[in-house]
Amino acid sequence: MTSQLNDLLEPVSAGSHRRPLVILDGGTGTELVRMGFTNIDDDPLFSARLLSTNPEAIKEVHKRFYKAGSDIVVTATYQASVSGLQKHVGMTSEEAKNLIKNGVLLAKQAAQEVRSECPDRKLLLVAGSVGSYGACLHDGSEYRGDYMGKISINDLKAWHKPRIDILMEAGVDLLAIETIPCLAEALAIIDIIEDIPGCRGWVTFSCKDGKHTCGGDVFSESIKQVMISERVVAAGMNCTSPTYVSDLLESLQSHSFVKPIIVKPNSGELWDTTHRWHGGVKNVSELAKAWTKNGASWLGGCCRVYPDDISRLKNALIN
Incomplete structure (x- = not known):
């Protein structure tokens, strides 16, 4: 890990003082859609498609x-896997590995360019996105978790490990193990990273209500279980409706976690089977202060949370 990340992760005693505020990014894929790349909505690779067709757009x-204002951005590898790139792009295994590595390089280049343009920005880290197995099925099952009864834990580990190895080889600062619907999958991924020297990451669950992950596990118990690992530096929820965040945070209060709690919700809109967003938008910046008072210290957004939303969120928290 970089010294910058080490500074963020200095242990604090429960109740001693507030953790440093860390601003995460928003929805990479949905920002690309807003930029005009609407075809990725129906693509089994989602934003990872542009790693091969328009890498400059991803860097942008x-x-x-x-x-x-994001201190950490997440690579566009959420829906990328070696097998998926082989299947949907016709790449060799080696070509697929190099493309995933390029996803890390693009984020690093973006950090370097922003640092040169804004020398006062010191904390610009890169998290390698490790999406759930369900995300790469391209059927919305990362919001159900029902695939867990159809794949063995060993096969799940064998599927996840290549991408994790590639991201670490490419030099990410940490992993973003995200949109995980089930505790069992999170623990399987943690087993992998515990065998990789220097590998650290955060874990965020997708949640279906104010108490449960999308797969039906109790959220507070899931956070407790993943926080046990020394390799997990922070945990929380992502791509979850802002409506549920306060209740989810409230459910953690009795545990007195000393590691950072992550809140990275979507816009509150719903994604239906026609691959369209609908419903009311929640302003995450208006809710963020309440979330920090309830224990969150790493905050950002997910689908349909755009750069201007992140700017407003940061301004709301520092003013």
Whole structure:
């Protein structure tokens, strides 16, 4: 890990003082859609498709989030896997590995360019996105978790490990193990990273209400279980409706966690089977102060949370 990340993760005693505020990014894929790349909505690779067709667009999105105030951006590898790139792009295994590595390089280049343009920005880190197995099925099952009864834990580990190895080889600062619907999958991934020297990451669950992950596990118990690992530096929820965040945070209060709690919700809109967003938008910046009072210290957004939303969120928290 970099010294910058080490500074963020200095242990604090429960109740001693507040953790440093860390601003995360928003929805990389949905920002790309807003930029005009609407075809990725129906693509089994989602934003990872542009790693091969328009890498400069991905770098531009990372730069937009950094400039909006994000301290950490997440690579566009959420829906990328070696097997998926082989299947949907026709790449060899080696070509697929190099493309995933390039996803890390693009984020690093974005950080370097923003740092040169804004020398006062010191904390610009890169988290390698490790999406759930369900995300790469391209059927919305990262919001159900029902695939867990159809794949063995050993096969799940065998599927996840290549991408994790590639991201670490490419030099990410940490991993973003995200949109995980089930505790069992999170623990399987943690087993992998515990065998990789220097590997650290955060874990965020997708949640279906104010108490449960999308797969039906109790959220507070899931956070407790993943926080046990020394390799997990922070945990919380992502791509979850802002409506549920306060209740989810409240459910953690009795545990007195000393590691950072992450809140990275979506816009509150719903994604239906026609691959369209609908419903009311929640302003995450208006809710963020309440979330920090309830224990969150790493905050950002997910789908349909754009760079300007991140800018407003940061301004709301520092003013």
